[in-house]
Amino acid sequence: MDIRDMQIFLAVANEGSFTRAAEKLEYVQSSISIRIQQLESELKTELFHRGRQGVRLTSSGEALKSYAEKIIFLTKEAERVISDNTIPRGQLRIGSLETTTALRLPFILAEYHKSYPEVDLILKTGTTEELIHSVLKYELDGAFVSSLGDHVELDTVEVGTEELVLISGRQTAPIHHLEQLRHLTIFVFRVGCHYRRILEDWLHLKGIPAKIMELGTLEGILGCIHAGLGVSLLPFSVIERAMIKYNLQYHKISDELVNIPTLFIRRKDTYKSAAISEFIRVSKERFNDI
Template identity: 75%
Template structure:
């Protein structure tokens, strides 16, 4: 086995298809097939179940995948550690919540790029659960997620605090009684979103089951439907205040237990901390503090 074998194996495992893996790696399909067959022969085991629709990892393949991810990660970390110096440069793969990406991240990325143009930044958005998984699998160098996060393999840094507010269309009066939620549609991100989980937990404590829940993949989809009076959601106040320029929205505070939530930056504990990463975290914390809104006071 060599490093290229591991890269090919992981590409096939992640794509679920030799054809798509070949396209991604810009290899001839037959070459990928031969390398996988040779790897199986060397290891004396079958790594993939083959079917007309694609390939699926066997039990042995699943074991190798976890090691292959670590091998490639450590190889990249070794290269970074040797090449690292006082000037941040090279790739930096960052993950972010949709809400953080919409409001906080543009200023962070702008500051960072202006200071360190030699760093090749890439961004992926997702829910807290999705981003944690990608960091654990070494597919992201770090990610902005919502608290709480507890995992033995993760290093967690609090970069700021978001104030969560209940958001409805501006044409509707404020929600005064919990019973009103029984007739409302909740507009939320996919399962795995921490804001959605907080809203559902809050309503559950009040014994409220909403009439309907609709899932969205984008922040714009949620805001547009709230603007149209289609339902309500729980979002950071910073997002709502910025969105009010375009949408007609109303927001109000919920209970003290749920309305403040830290934004965290997570990394693997076993990851080498490059100068590029250290500076990114520093700039992120600075920007969050600059943009920190005044919290709604309890009436």
Template identity: 80%
Template sequence: MDIRDMQIFLAVANEGSITRAAEKLEYVQSSISIRIQQLESELKTELFRRGRHGVRLTTSGEALKSYAEKIVFLTQEAERVVADNSIPRGTLRIGSLETTAAIRLPYILTDYHKSYPEVDLTVKTGTTEELIHLVLKYELDGAFVAAPVEHAELDIIEVGVEELALISGGQFPSIDRPEQLRNLTLLVFRVGCSYRRKLEDWLHLKGIIPAKIMEFGTLEGILGCIHAGLGVSLLPRSVVERALVQYNLRSQKISEKLCKTPTLFIRRKDAYETVAVSEFIQIAKRRFNLMEPSFIQAK
């Protein structure tokens, strides 16, 4: 059992398919199948149950998966530690909320790339819950998420603060009372989004059930539908400032409790903090402070 066996095993486990794992690893399918069979023979246990629609882990496979993730991570980290010096280089895998990726991240990445061109940056967007999961599973070196976050295995650093506001189309009248949201459609990211949870929790406290909730995978989808008058959403006002060039939007506060939300950078506590990571965090903090929004008034 070597490190490549663990990487192949994890690819099959995560993809749920030998075919997709082979495509991801750029192997021929038969080679992946043989390596899995050899691993099962070596461990004297079945790791996957095969079916017409793919494969799924057995109890033994589930047990091996947690160890395999640590083995692969520790191997990669050992390589980073040995190679680490005063000049950031190598791969840096960053996660980000859609809103942060749209407004804050481009400037952070530009500053970072100019200073440290030898670092190979990759970015994955998702909800706060999704990104926490990916960091815990060693699939990301760090991620920007929205507060609150509490987890014993995570190092949590506040890098900036977003002011949130209720965003509606310019054709909507001003929303002065929570009851006005009762007949409106909420346009939100999928479950796991901190901003969505804040809005839903606030409405629940007010005893308000919205007429409908529509989920989106992208910020542009939400903004476009708000512009068209389909519904409302809770978003950072910095997003709206940029979007006003393209969309007809109205921004207004609805609750002091919802007003400000810290943006956090999370990483595993047990992960070695390379120079590449530490410098990225410093640039992120600096950029957040430079980009404090001028906060538009309700229109």
């Protein structure tokens, strides 16, 4: 069992198909099939259930997958450590919340790229839960999130705070009382968004039933609110900038929901390269530059 076997195994596991794995790795399908059969023979167990619709992992395959991911990551990590020096360079995979990407990240990225052009930045957006999962699975080197939870594997740095406000379109009556929310649609990001969870928990605590409508993008939420279709809970920095384009108003209706920290997370067991160290430094310095 060598590193290439692990790469082939993971490709088949992630693609759910020998054919798609072969296309991704630019191998012929027969070669992929033979390598998997040899791996199963070596380990004396079946790793995949074969079917007409593709393949899926057996219990043994699931167990191997978690180790294979670590093996591949540690191999790449070793290469990075050996080649790393005081000059940030190489690939850096960063995750970010949709709201942070829209307002905060452009200034951070511009400063970072200007200072360290040899770093190849890759960006992925998602909810807090999705980004934490990606960091834990070694799919991202670090990510901006708004909540951590109980994850002792993660190292956390607070890079700034966001003031949360309730927003509505200007054609919607000003919200002075919580009871008004009973009759309004609440626009939120998909499950896993920390802002969504804060709002839902708060409404539940106050005994206000919520009519939730889930959208996938910040622009979608702002557009619906601009049209007078409902309200949402978002950072004030987003609203301040969005008011240039959208017809919005905001309401500070609860001291409980004011300041939420934005955290940068990374795995404690990964090498802290010069590239990510400088990215954290720049993020802390430029987070409020809007």
